[in-house]
Amino acid sequence: MRVGLKIEYEGTAYGGWQRQKNAPSIQQKIEEALQQAFDVLCRVVGAGRTDAGVHAYGQIAHFDIETSIPAQRFSYILNQKLPADIRIVESWEAKKDFHARKKAIGKHYRYTIFQAPHASAMERNTSLHVPQKLNIDNMRKAAEFLVGEHDFSAFRSVGSNLVGTVRTIYRLEVNQDKNHIYIDVWGNGFLYNMVRIIVGTLISVGKGKLDAQNVREILDSKDRRRAGATAPAKGLAMCEVFYDEKNEEYPAK
Amino acid sequence: MRVGLKIEYEGTAYGGWQRQKNAPSIQQKIEEALQQAFDVLCRVVGAGRTDAGVHAYGQIAHFDIETSIPAQRFSYILNQKLPADIRIVESWEAKKDFHARKKAIGKHYRYTIFQAPHASAMERNTSLHVPQKLNIDNMRKAAEFLVGEHDFSAFRSVGSNLVGTVRTIYRLEVNQDKNHIYIDVWGNGFLYNMVRIIVGTLISVGKGKLDAQNVREILDSKDRRRAGATAPAKGLAMCEVFYDEKNEEYPAK
Numbered sequence: 043m044r045v046g047l048k049i050e051y052e053g054t055a056y057g058g059w060q061r062q063k064n065a066p067s068i069q070q071k072i073e074e075a076l077q078q079a080f081d082v083l084c085r086v087v088g089a090g091r092t093d094a095g096v097h098a099y100g101q102i103a104h105f106d107i108e109t110s111i112p113a114q115r116f117s118y119i120l121n122q123k124l125p126a127d128i129r130i131v132e133s134w135e136a137k138k139d140f141h142a143r144k145k146a147i148g149k150h151y152r153y154t155i156f157q158a159p160h161a162s163a164m165e166r167n168t169s170l171h172v173p174q175k176l177n178i179d180n181m182r183k184a185a186e187f188l189v190g191e192h193d194f195s196a197f198r199s200v201g202s203n204l205v206g207t208v209r210t211i212y213r214l215e216v217n218q219d220k221n222h223i224y225i226d227v228w229g230n231g232f233l234y235n236m237v238r239i240i241v242g243t244l245i246s247v248g249k250g251k252l253d254a255q256n257v258r259e260i261l262d263s264k265d266r267r268r269a270g271a272t273a274p275a276k277g278l279a280m281c282e283v284f285y286d287e288k289n290e291e292y293p294a295k
Numbered sequence: 296m297r298v299g300l301k302i303e304y305e306g307t308a309y310g311g312w313q314r315q316k317n318a319p320s321i322q323q324k325i326e327e328a329l330q331q332a333f334d335v336l337c338r339v340v341g342a343g344r345t346d347a348g349v350h351a352y353g354q355i356a357h358f359d360i361e362t363s364i365p366a367q368r369f370s371y372i373l374n375q376k377l378p379a380d381i382r383i384v385e386s387w388e389a390k391k392d393f394h395a396r397k398k399a400i401g402k403h404y405r406y407t408i409f410q411a412p413h414a415s416a417m418e419r420n421t422s423l424h425v426p427q428k429l430n431i432d433n434m435r436k437a438a439e440f441l442v443g444e445h446d447f448s449a450f451r452s453v454g455s456n457l458v459g460t461v462r463t464i465y466r467l468e469v470n471q472d473k474n475h476i477y478i479d480v481w482g483n484g485f486l487y488n489m490v491r492i493i494v495g496t497l498i499s500v501g502k503g504k505l506d507a508q509n510v511r512e513i514l515d516s517k518d519r520r521r522a523g524a525t526a527p528a529k530g531l532a533m534c535e536v537f538y539d540e541k542n543e544e545y546p547a548k
């Protein structure tokens with residue numbers, strides 16, 4: 043049976059989603075929980091490899107296991123074994139050909155900025171503190187240039203092994219609610235650090251270091267050195283992964 | 296000069312506001328930061344003694360210090376010395392007779408319930424997980440009985456050294472936003488554990504273990520054993536402390 047998982051985690055204590063030598067990872071913790079609960083070694087495949095310190099409300103993963111236990115029970119069983127900063131929100135029996143990463147057709151990420159003279163104690167690990175007031179209108183204008191299908195070479199860190207540099211951003215929103223500024227991005231896929239470099243660039247626009255129009259030029263240049271800094275991981279969260287619902291690979295909402 | 300402080304903290308790592316032998320406290324951390332920055336021993340007086348694990352967005356405190364540094368600078372200076380889970384949101388020069396606790400005329404506390412099949416990873420330290428659906432209408436009906444001036448003997452833990460058991464609740468609201476249920480209470484003062492016992496009792500009503508009408512009977516009985524359990528500290532946050540603004544003891548918003 044192939045089991046699908048929807049996972050929420052605070053990434054602060056982890057080296058990221060993917061198993062690695064020098065730090066605990068979310069993938070490792072879930073695989074260990076499976077081993078503890080069922081005494082089997084399962085490889086858990088995630089929809090995306092979130093970096094160290096990046097959070098998730100809706101990471102999706104799958105694994106295969108031979109068992110008569112209903113897939114819906116796995117969330118309860120695994121949550122008993124997992125640390126409190128990783129929670130299985132939902133588990134379900136997936137189709138045999140479901141693949142959390144390969145079948146994903148889009149993702150929604152949110153970046154949270156805390157804009158106030160001082161950082162937030164409560165949100166110190168889940169937001170980026172920016173003391174300056176940001177020009178939201180200019181950030182929105184800049185964001186418009188990034189929506190659509192583009193070569194995002196200027197907005198990626200090298201070292202990624204993904205194929206191609208053309209991606210489509212469906213929506214890119216900048217919204218303010220009192221001290222919080224949320225940058226929400228929906229796309230069919232993201233290059234390495236792409237969301238964090240977009241955020242860093244929009245923050246530069248918000249601070250007046252870049253004009254909105256510059257962002258179009260940066261995009262056209264395909265030159266990473268011209269874009270803004272990579273915004274810190276802690277403000278980023280993977281909110282949702284999208285699949286083709288007609289294929290019934292993901293349970294109905 | 297008397298300096299006023301508005302303080303945000305996540306209480307998870309602390310034994311509470313007040314200095315104590317066996318655990319670090321918020322008060323201690325602020326006093327230590329003052330000592331590091333100014334090489335003086337100051338006693339910091341807080342508006343209320345939050346328990347271990349209770350958070351604050353707007354704890355108010357004061358202390359006296361001889362210095363020519365403007366009071367507004369203290370937030371920046373102290374935040375450089377304080378751990379990231381304690382932030383001075385604002386500092387100001389208070390009137391000589393300002394007293395964070397004695398001059399307080401009211402407080403607003405918020406209790407956060409996370410109502411979903413599984414707990415939240417991101418809010419594991421700042422909300423109480425309740426898997427059952429709660430009847431919000433019945434919780435609101437019960438809350439109405441508690442608004443006003445009452446003897447809250449049934450809603451306090453013994454061991455408090457406060458004078459009298461009569462307090463006034465100005466407002467007590469129960470609101471739901473998707474998976475979050477917020478219980479907000481405004482009062483002129485609170486007995487030991489009073490907010491957490493009110494929350495525990497309202498949760499019992501929400502679960503159907505108590506009728507709304509029972510809460511009136513519990514209040515009249517003045518018998519702590521009849522009220523609900525003391526809700527866990529981690530869901531509670533001190534949001535705001537109120538002072539008489541006519542006395543200009545607290546800076547204008």
